[in-house]
Amino acid sequence: MKYGVNEHGYYGDFGGAYVPEMLYPNIEELRQQYLKIINEPDFKAEFDLLLKDYVGRPSPLYFAKRYSEKYGANIFLKREDLNHTGSHKINNAIGQILLAQRLGKKRIIAETGAGQHGVATATVCALKGIECVVYMGEVDMERQAPNVSRMKMLGAKVVPARSGSKTLKDATNEALRDWIANPVDTHYIIGSVVGPYPYPDMVARFQSIISFEAKKQLFEHTGKELPEYVMACVGGGSNAMGMFYHFLDDESVKLIAVEAAGKGVNSGHSAATTILGREGVLHGSRTILMQTDDGQVVEPYSISAGLDYPGIGPQHAHLYKINRAQYTSVTDDEALQAGLLCCQLEGIIPAIESAHALAQLEKMNFKKDDNVIICLSGRGDKDLDTYIKYFNY
Amino acid sequence: MNRLNHLFAARKGNLLSIYYTAGYPELNTTLDIAEALEKAGADFLEIGFPYSDPVADGPTIQHSSQQALDNGMTLNLLFEQLKNLRKRVTIPVLLMGYFNPIVQYGVEQFCKKAAEAGVDGVIVPDLPIYEYETMYAGFFKSNNLSNIFLVTPQTSADRIRKIDELSNSFIYLLSSSSITGGSLDVSDSIENYYKRIKAMQLKNPAIIGFGIGDNATFKKACEYADGAIVGSKFVKLLESENYLEKINGFIHSIRTSL
Ligand SMILES: Cc1ncc(COP(=O)(O)O)c(C=O)c1O
Numbered sequence: 001m002k003y004g005v006n007e008h009g010y011y012g013d014f015g016g017a018y019v020p021e022m023l024y025p026n027i028e029e030l031r032q033q034y035l036k037i038i039n040e041p042d043f044k045a046e047f048d049l050l051l052k053d054y055v056g057r058p059s060p061l062y063f064a065k066r067y068s069e070k071y072g073a074n075i076f077l078k079r080e081d082l083n084h085t086g087s088h089k090i091n092n093a094i095g096q097i098l099l100a101q102r103l104g105k106k107r108i109i110a111e112t113g114a115g116q117h118g119v120a121t122a123t124v125c126a127l128k129g130i131e132c133v134v135y136m137g138e139v140d141m142e143r144q145a146p147n148v149s150r151m152k153m154l155g156a157k158v159v160p161a162r163s164g165s166k167t168l169k170d171a172t173n174e175a176l177r178d179w180i181a182n183p184v185d186t187h188y189i190i191g192s193v194v195g196p197y198p199y200p201d202m203v204a205r206f207q208s209i210i211s212f213e214a215k216k217q218l219f220e221h222t223g224k225e226l227p228e229y230v231m232a233c234v235g236g237g238s239n240a241m242g243m244f245y246h247f248l249d250d251e252s253v254k255l256i257a258v259e260a261a262g263k264g265v266n267s268g269h270s271a272a273t274t275i276l277g278r279e280g281v282l283h284g285s286r287t288i289l290m291q292t293d294d295g296q297v298v299e300p301y302s303i304s305a306g307l308d309y310p311g312i313g314p315q316h317a318h319l320y321k322i323n324r325a326q327y328t329s330v331t332d333d334e335a336l337q338a339g340l341l342c343c344q345l346e347g348i349i350p351a352i353e354s355a356h357a358l359a360q361l362e363k364m365n366f367k368k369d370d371n372v373i374i375c376l377s378g379r380g381d382k383d384l385d386t387y388i389k390y391f392n393y
Numbered sequence: 394m395n396r397l398n399h400l401f402a403a404r405k406g407n408l409l410s411i412y413y414t415a416g417y418p419e420l421n422t423t424l425d426i427a428e429a430l431e432k433a434g435a436d437f438l439e440i441g442f443p444y445s446d447p448v449a450d451g452p453t454i455q456h457s458s459q460q461a462l463d464n465g466m467t468l469n470l471l472f473e474q475l476k477n478l479r480k481r482v483t484i485p486v487l488l489m490g491y492f493n494p495i496v497q498y499g500v501e502q503f504c505k506k507a508a509e510a511g512v513d514g515v516i517v518p519d520l521p522i523y524e525y526e527t528m529y530a531g532f533f534k535s536n537n538l539s540n541i542f543l544v545t546p547q548t549s550a551d552r553i554r555k556i557d558e559l560s561n562s563f564i565y566l567l568s569s570s571s572i573t574g575g576s577l578d579v580s581d582s583i584e585n586y587y588k589r590i591k592a593m594q595l596k597n598p599a600i601i602g603f604g605i606g607d608n609a610t611f612k613k614a615c616e617y618a619d620g621a622i623v624g625s626k627f628v629k630l631l632e633s634e635n636y637l638e639k640i641n642g643f644i645h646s647i648r649t650s651l
Contacts, residue, residue, distance in 0.1 A: 008523060018492060020449040020518035021543035022570050024552075163455055164445065176448045183547055183570045281493045281519065282446070294467040295497030296445040 003248045003315070003324060009197025012322065014288075014314035017196035018281045022180040026188075027284075029103065031198050037102050038095070038205065050094050051209065054127070055084045057091075059210075061217035061373070066345040073228075073366035076221065077348070077376045078214050080239065085120050087351065087378030088207060088239045089191060093120035095206030097128055100187035107131045107186040111161075111175040113140055113168035113235065114306035114353065115147025116378055117191030122156035132156040135174040137167035140305045147382050165299040168235075168309050172283050192236025193313030196284030200313050207242025214373055215246050222371055229364070231256040232375035233356040234273075234327070235306045237313040239377035244325065255325035257316065258360045260302035264331055271300035272329040273312045274320050282311040288320065303332040303386060304352040306378075330359040336390050338362070339380060351378035352386060395513040395537050396485035397562035400437060401598050401619070408620025409611065409647060410600060411627050412439040412489065414457035415474070416466025418631050423474045427482045429637050433644035435484065439516060439622065442471050442490040449518045451574025453625040468498045475510035487541065489516040504532040514539035514562055522559065530559075539563075545570045546586045550593070557595040564597050566590065566618055568604045574625035577604035579613065587617035608650045623647060 009015045009031075017027050037043055051057040060079045067075040080088040100108060108125050110132070112118030118134040125132035134151055138160040141148050151158050164170040172194075179188045193200045193207070211230070218227055230247050232240035234257045247253040262270035270276060277288040280295060289311035290298040302308045312320075319325040330338075339355035342348050350358060354377045366372065380387065387393070400408070411430050415423045427438055443458035443466055450458070471488075478486065488507055495503045495517065507515065515538055520529070525540060533540045539562035544553055547570055556564060566587070569578040590599060601614035606626030614621035630636060630643050 016521070016524060018519045018521060018524070021548065022449065022545050022567065022572075024521070025545075025547040025549075163452075164459070169446065173446055173448050177451075177572050180449065181571050181575075183545075278497075280496050281491075283448075284519070289493075291493065291497065293497065294469070295494030296462060297493070 001249065003319065005197065005201045011315045011318035013279070014286050014317040015197055015200060016286050017284055018286065019196045019284045020180070022183065023176070026179060026183055027196050033103060034099065034198050034202050037099055043098055043102065046098055047095060051091065055090050055094065056082060057209065058213040058217070059083055061214050061221065063221060064346050067361070070345065071361050071364070071366060072368055073370040073372050074222070075361070076218065076371065076373045078210060078243065078373055080210065080375060080377050081348065081350065081354065081379035085116070085123050086381060087116040087120070088210060088242060089117040089120040090123065091209055091242065092191065092203050092206040092238060093117070093124045093189060096187070096189040097124040097130070100189070101128060103187060105185060105187040107182065108189055109133045109135070109175050109178050109186055110189045110191060111135045111168065111171040112191060113171070113308060114304070115140070115144040115151065115382060116306060118156070118158070119147050119150050119154070121189050122151040122154035125156065126154045133178065134158050135161050135171040135178070137161045137165070137171045139166040140168065140171070144305050144382055167299070168305070169297060176283070192238040193241045193315060194236040194283055194285065194311060200285065200315055203238050204241045204245060204315065207238050208245035210239065210242035210375060211244065211246035214243070218371060218373065224371060226250050226253050227371040227373050229254045229256060229370060229372040231258065231357050231360060231372065233258045233307060233353050233377060234312055234316060235309050235353065236311070237316040239375050241313065241315060243373070243375040248324070255319070256360060257325050257327045258356045259327060259329040260304055260307035260356055261329035261331045262301040262303070265329060269301035271302040271307055271309065273310065274327040275329065277311070285314045287311050287314045288317040304335065304356065306351070306353040307356065328360060328363070330356050334359040334362070336387065339387060340391060348376070349380035350376055351380050352383045354378055395539060395562070397437065397513045397539055400485055401563060404436070406619055407615050408436040408600065409644070410437045410439060410620065410622040411435045412441060412622060412624035413628055413631060414441040414443055414454065414461050415471050416443060416461030416464050417457040417628070418460065418636070420464040420466060421474070422637070423471065424477060424481050425637055426640070427478070427486070429640040430644065431482050431484050433641040434648065435644055436620065437485040437487065439487045439489045442466070442468055442488060442494060444491040444494055447491060449572055451572045451625060453574045453628050457628045468494055468503070472506045472510060475512070479511035485513045486511070487514040487516055488512055492517050492520045500529050501532045504536040504538055507538060508536035512538065514541055516541040516565065518543060522555065526559070541565050543567055544590070546583060553590065553593060553595070557597055560597045562597065563619070564595065564599045566599045566601045568601055568614070571603060573603055575604050577610045577613065591617060608647055611647050
């Protein structure tokens with residue numbers, strides 16, 4: 001793969017494993033084992049079976065007729081919202097729990113922002129009867145309360161992250177601290193294509209099922225091998241990387257990644273990392289992150305908890321720097337309006353994260369026969385409160 | 394040779410190092426604290442520069458880092474303060490902090506400034522060996538700065554040999570796999586770990602850190618290593634009023650049993 005990771009864990013200038021020595025054995029064990037394990041026939045068989053019977057894959061590639069009329073192109077939605085637990089996050093959680101089992105781990109930890117990754121992790125831990133601890137920023141626990149209850153019902157312990165800004169980055173810090181203290185028996189299921197190598201590559205591989213299916217499904221719909229555009233929202237970037245993965249080497253496919261601009265890129269309340277960030281090191285990888293001149297991580301803002309992260313995965317940083325993908329951003333208002341439009345045109349209530357990708361449709365200049373695939377990364381049930389308050393329903 | 398090398402050549406055993414966060418509890422007392430520590434009998438110092446996301450630190454140092462940032466501490470300001478370091482302090486001084494602020498400052502520039510200020514070594518927990526060797530070692534060497542690596546109970550023998558090779562002053566032995574601010578693990582497995590390292594006859598002295606905070610733990614650490622580092626316990630002392638006046642008593646309480 002032209003845009004894949006090298007043996008030291010780098011994508012061009014980005015990636016690596018910038019972890020304190022306390023985490024080195026954990027990371028090294030993963031690095032040595034992950035490809036071997038995920039390529040074992042027995043692993044593949046169990047992964048595929050669970051994706052099919054438990055998650056409900058393949059997720060449909062839905063031809064959105066009314067969207068297509070409105071935007072003057074063939075718009076397809078990759079329906080990750082229909083997965084069990086309501087988002088793409090389950091693909092990675094299934095992959096990592098199977099890996100953790102084969103590594104002999106007895107305890108799982110995870111961080112979560114919107115709670116979708118936490119719910120997915122709690123779910124797979126219930127499925128396998130493994131202890132589960134989820135770290136979640138105190139602020140996020142309030143704004144995504146239904147997901148906190150879901151995790152508890154699934155048997156997970158939810159631990160509030162009270163340090164720093166009390167959101168996703170702090171939950172990630174707390175999970176890393178837990179892993180330092182529990183190096184032998186615990187596996188950390190990171191929820192996006194972030195963190196030290198091999199996580200970005202491992203998570204991308206587990207999420208690559210999205211584009212693997214979409215490519216075949218597009219051909220069934222249109223008789224075309226490739227779309228003109230592939231679009232997805234980016235928090236850490238896992239649904240986008242899964243959606244891009246099997247199109248990366250097809251240079252004719254335009255990849256559009258949509259970041260959260262929050263209240264506006266220059267408002268001081270934004271999570272538009274590629275615009276506002278600079279190169280540095282966050283959560284174990286060299287990437288692009290929002291920070292002060294002094295190298296302190298800046299607290300991002302987005303109405304969507306899942307996009308409220310100050311960095312992006314290192315592979316995204318690379319695709320951005322070399323211009324293989326285009327990074328844009330949409331505001332809270334644009335995303336919420338796009339979410340409502342999706343309800344009214346297509347009868348689908350999208351997650352606010354996914355609504356960011358939909359909002360980008362307004363800004364595109366499609367040609368009539370363009371085929372466009374958008375990753376509808378999750379459903380909006382968890383966001384009803386936010387939608388209701390915003391639109392006064 | 395830097396001050397660290399001279400210290401380790403001259404003194405074997407019972408070395409005491411103190412960590413504190415620059416800019417905490419007050420912005421401009423970095424050198425006052427250093428001076429008081431030297432007077433009280435500390436053998437070398439680790440001055441931490443704060444970071445917003447200190448993943449290897451427990452609540453005490455997280456708090457001191459956040460407070461220092463709120464007070465306005467930056468690397469620029471720290472180097473400004475350190476201009477007078479060698480007028481007031483003669484013992485070896487290390488800077489300790491996370492990699493991202495150094496990346497923003499510029500790694501080469503950081504090393505140059507540190508050397509100009511009379512700093513002897515640097516501890517960057519999240520700068521891994523591979524990146525250090527392939528990208529940055531030259532900047533450290535040309536500025537006569539020792540880079541200090543950590544070793545944990547989980548570090549393999551091969552890797553410890555490699556770390557010994559790359560080190561040129563001392564090796565930082567973690568008393569357990571944990572974040573800072575915990576208590577000292579005195580289990581058999583930890584004792585075996587110290588013995589295992591002692592038996593390796595490394596070329597660099599070893600200093601034990603994490604969980605050291607009183608005479609008992611200091612003495613225990615000195616049974617197995619050339620000295621010990623006190624961090625969170627000292628940072629806690631700084632929370633109290635008139636902390637400068639209490640430093641002397643604190644160091645004595647570590648050195649001597651009650
Ligand atoms: C539905 C949904 N989409 C997208 C994201 C953002 O994550 P990523 O960028 O890793 O896909 C989240 C995160 O919680 C999510 O829940």
